[in-house]
Amino acid sequence: MQNRLAAIIIFFIIFIPFQIHGQKLVNSPFGRFNLGAMEPAGSFRSIGMGGIATAVRDNSSIYFSNPASYSSLDTNSFVFDFGLDYGINILSDGSTRHFSDDINFDHLLIGFPIARRWGVAAGIIPVSNGYYSISQMIKKGDSEYDPLIGEYTEYHFGDGSISDFFMGTGINFTKNFSAGINMTLLFGSLNRVNQFTFADYRNTYQDNSTETFRISGLNLDYGLQYNASLKKDFFINLGASMSNGKNYKSKFEKLAFRYNYYGAKDTLFYTSDNSTKAHLPGTIRMGLSFGKKNKFVAGFDYIMTKWSEAKFHGSEGYLGDTRSMLLGVEYIPDKFSNYSFLKRMEYRVGCHIEDNYLVIDGEQIKETGISIGFGIPMRRSLSKTNVFFDFTRRSGASERIHKENCITMGASLNLYDRWFIKRKYD
Numbered sequence: 001m002q003n004r005l006a007a008i009i010i011f012f013i014i015f016i017p018f019q020i021h022g023q024k025l026v027n028s029p030f031g032r033f034n035l036g037a038m039e040p041a042g043s044f045r046s047i048g049m050g051g052i053a054t055a056v057r058d059n060s061s062i063y064f065s066n067p068a069s070y071s072s073l074d075t076n077s078f079v080f081d082f083g084l085d086y087g088i089n090i091l092s093d094g095s096t097r098h099f100s101d102d103i104n105f106d107h108l109l110i111g112f113p114i115a116r117r118w119g120v121a122a123g124i125i126p127v128s129n130g131y132y133s134i135s136q137m138i139k140k141g142d143s144e145y146d147p148l149i150g151e152y153t154e155y156h157f158g159d160g161s162i163s164d165f166f167m168g169t170g171i172n173f174t175k176n177f178s179a180g181i182n183m184t185l186l187f188g189s190l191n192r193v194n195q196f197t198f199a200d201y202r203n204t205y206q207d208n209s210t211e212t213f214r215i216s217g218l219n220l221d222y223g224l225q226y227n228a229s230l231k232k233d234f235f236i237n238l239g240a241s242m243s244n245g246k247n248y249k250s251k252f253e254k255l256a257f258r259y260n261y262y263g264a265k266d267t268l269f270y271t272s273d274n275s276t277k278a279h280l281p282g283t284i285r286m287g288l289s290f291g292k293k294n295k296f297v298a299g300f301d302y303i304m305t306k307w308s309e310a311k312f313h314g315s316e317g318y319l320g321d322t323r324s325m326l327l328g329v330e331y332i333p334d335k336f337s338n339y340s341f342l343k344r345m346e347y348r349v350g351c352h353i354e355d356n357y358l359v360i361d362g363e364q365i366k367e368t369g370i371s372i373g374f375g376i377p378m379r380r381s382l383s384k385t386n387v388f389f390d391f392t393r394r395s396g397a398s399e400r401i402h403k404e405n406c407i408t409m410g411a412s413l414n415l416y417d418r419w420f421i422k423r424k425y426d
Contacts, residue, residue, distance in 0.1 A: 026087040027100035027133050028404060030365065030394065032158055033318050033358050035215075036130035036190060040390070041065060043109065044083050044412040048373015048388035049328025050350020052299040054287025055239030057227060060382050060416040062109045062121045065285060066223035066241040067180030070170030073111050073119035081109040081123075083386070083412025090405040106410060117172035127162040130190040151199035162188030162215065176228055182221035186248060186280075189214040205258040205266070213313055215278050217248030233293040241285045245309060250278035252313040278312035281305055294335045301326040307357040320364040324354035328371075346375030346384070356394060363396045369406075375414075382416040 031037040045061050046053045053065040057072040060079060073079065085106045091098040109123035134156040138144050145151070165187070170180030189212060196207040223241035230236065251274040259265040283305045291297030303324040310319055328350030334343040349372050356365035369392030376385040387410070394404040 026089045026102050026129070026406075027091070027098070027131065028089055028129070028406075029091070029132050029134055029402070030356070030358055030404065031128075031130050031132040032134070032156065032192070033360075034315050035162055035312075036128040036158075036160070038128050038357065039126040040408075041125065043081060043107070043414075044085075044386040044388045044410050045330075045346075045348070045373065045375065045414070046328075047390060047410070048348035048350065048371055048386065049299065049330055050352045050369075050371055051324075051326040052287060052289070052301045052328040052350065054223075054241055054285045054301045054303075055225065055237040055289040056287070056297065056299055057225065057237060060384075061414065062111045062123065064109070064121060064123060064125065064166055064168070064182065066225060066239050066287070067121070067168040067182045067221060068170045068178040068223035068225040068239065068241070070111060070119035070121045070168065070180055071117050071172045071178040071225075072170075073113045073121075075113050075116050077113060078415075078417050079109070079111040079121075080415040081107070081386075081412055083107055083410050085408055085410030088407040090407075091402055092405070093402040094399060107412070114169070117178075118169070119171075120167075120169045122167040123165070125164050125166070127164050127186065127188070130158050130160040130162075130192075132156070132158045149198070150204075153197045153199075155195040155197070156193070157195075158190065158192040160188065160190040162186065162190070166221075168221070170223070176226055178225045178227075180223045182223075184219050184221060184243075185216070186219065187216040202261045205260050207256075207258050209254065209256040211314075212251075212253045214251045215248050215312070216250075217246065219243055219246045233295070235291060235293060237287075237289045237299075239285075239287040239289075243282050245279060245282040245306075247277035247279050250274070250276065250312060252276070273313070276313075279310055280312075281307055281309045291330075294332060296329065296331045298329045299327070303354075305357070318359050319357055320355065320359040322355040322357050324352060326350065326352045326354075330375075341377075344377045346373075346377075348373035348375070348388070352392075360396065360401060363398060363401060365394055365396055365401065367392055367394050369393065384414050384416075386412045386414055 028037045042051050042053050053063040056063050057069050059072050059074045063069040083106045086103045088101045107125045111121035113119045136154045139151050165185040166182045168182030172178045192211040194209045198204040221243045226238045228236050253272045255270045256268040285303045287301040289299035305322045307319045308321050330348045332346050337343040351370045354367045356367050358365045371390040373388035390408045392406045
């Protein structure tokens with residue numbers, strides 16, 4: 001046990017700074033608005049089933065969307081989950097396409113019991129990604145060309161991300177009813193640059209502006225689950241969780257300046273605001289799952305967020321309420337097969353239909369996606385490697401909005417071990 005503990009501590013020391021400052025460099029123009037492009041919420045096991053998590057309980061996985069699920073962790077067990085994902089983004093406006101890809105560390109989760117039917121969990125998860133890179137060269141003969149301005153290059157760049165650290169507990173109050181609570185720490189920053197470079201650089205000033213938005217603060221998530229055992233190892237679970245709307249500490253800085261070829265620089269304006277609070281809305285999640293123990297589970301989640309009530313710098317006119325419907329299934333042919341590795345594997349499939357919180361020119365972006373996943377068991381252990389593949393399309397109702405095809409794949413190592421058991425023999 002000491003060797004395992006040392007390995008996990010070393011992993012935390014090495015990878016937590018990388019997770020905090022790391023960023024997925026998948027180019028999405030949607031990352032230019034609001035808090036950036038939102039990341040899917042859930043472990044890779046959950047994402048492989050379309051993202052369902054609200055009514056799912058399992059003794060070897062952490063479903064942080066509903067802290068009541070932590071009560072399902074086995075006595076004397078320890079769960080450790082970390083993953084990498086690889087994303088491909090294909091942008092299309094009907095005539096041209098742009099391709100970008102990147103690999104990044106995604107999440108780190110731990111969970112263990114305090115007592116029978118009482119568990120705790122903690123972790124770091126991504127919330128949003130603010131990376132984008134857009135450029136356009138205006139030449140003589142283009143429709144946007146103005147002879148008074150001349151030829152120029154327009155460049156927009158953004159980076160930064162927002163993450164969540166959570167720590168929570170869940171407990172069974174009765175045989176069938178459990179409740180839980182998460183404390184979450186939201187933190188991160190977004191940086192944006194807008195630059196205009198004129199072809200006649202010797203006789204003109206070049207324009208440049210930078211924006212930095214920082215946000216941090218604590219909030220609470222609450223969760224409930226009801227699980228009923230049916231005949232022949234069948235079960236049905238109901239789940240609900242919510243977070244309240246919250247004012248967060250934020251700071252916004254903007255600097256605009258111009259400069260010329262000869263080194264002269266002129267600040268046009270500078271503003272800094274760290275007194276205005278950023279308000280983020282609460283979320284309500286409801287879920288239902290049905291299945292047979294160690295055989296299959298099927299579930300459905302419905303999620304609502306009143307993003308129209310959010311307020312932070314640059315959000316005016318770009319926010320819309322969101323509703324998400326998630327559906328997923330997991331099937332295990334024979335979890336305890338002694339002869340067939342393929343029968344011990346976990347097979348998952350899911351889909352999701354949801355609103356994106358971004359509104360452009362009065363038109364809200366929509367998202368649809370499908371996913372598949374696999375749980376690859378380790379020999380003589382409940383530990384496994386979770387793999388998922390997800391295809392999501394973001395688009396508007398009209399041709400004015402470009403389309404994004406997002407292909408994401410990831411692998412996580414889900415370690416499950418028995419701890420705190422005194423051995424009779426060394």
